[in-house]
Amino acid sequence: MTPSAVDLSALGQRSSAIVDQAGNLARYGMDDVAGAGVRSGESVTLQAPRTVTFPDGGSITYGALDHLGRPTGVTVHITPDMIGAGTHANASILPPGWSGNGILHNEARSHLLGRQLGGSGDLTENLETLQQAPANSPVMSGFEGQIRRVVEGGQAVDYLPTSIYLGDELVPRGITLDAQGTGGFDWYVRC
Template sequence: MVADSALLSPGFLGGGCNQARGHVLALMLGGSGDTLDNLFTITQNPTNSPGMRDWEQDIYDAAKKGEVIEYDVYLEYTDDKKDSVPKSVQLEAYGNRGFSLDVILDSPAHEQRQRHRRGLL
């Protein structure tokens, strides 16, 4: 499910910019696209899809097989107070039957937002 089109995550520039309103917790894992608390701006391709989508699918598949998963998502921002788009997303997931995932995905939407703020985009 996509995010509610009426909700704009911080720093979202809109269509044609290869950006998406990413979910901190994917719908397939119990998250919602109906609240800004679960949305952030991310590069659509390749960060959101296939990147996050494929890793979230792996987590879902492990849970479906009965594995209990502890899952954390970390959004890394710069120290710039005006920075509203994370420069990377880290996914960590560990299961009680050996599932393990620790991946960092860069999001070029961060630099895109910086160029937009400087009037270069």
């Protein structure tokens, strides 16, 4: 799986959660989710990805920006050294679709890989414009908190947050979060 696409067929029949922009949560089977994700056959022009490694075996590969300068996704192996190692969103970075005033427009410079999981706020590949409430917080931060607790509980987690865009829109319509832990943690979410 690459950071630029979600291979929904590889996810099997796990149950999935869909969170809409209003913060409503519903459960669906994979057949229901397949139509909502990245369509097969779509292509994205990518540059070389950036990879960061950690002493205990953790790694982050930030997918390159697409042809419109939009973040595409991150492939991560989360280990304890990464917890809390991230940085706040750099206010000088204006992600695609940014309206210019986060408070006025209820938007955030949202990390694809959250700060609490080791995500950088200084890389354009990791920041996108997202609705602050409820999408960025509490929804995404809540899911990232679940992953953090799993890692702090002893599991390493393979994690793939991926942006979902409609055509040439600069702000993602959603984000898929696919996570699998070494001790049985396993979920797929679309927010």
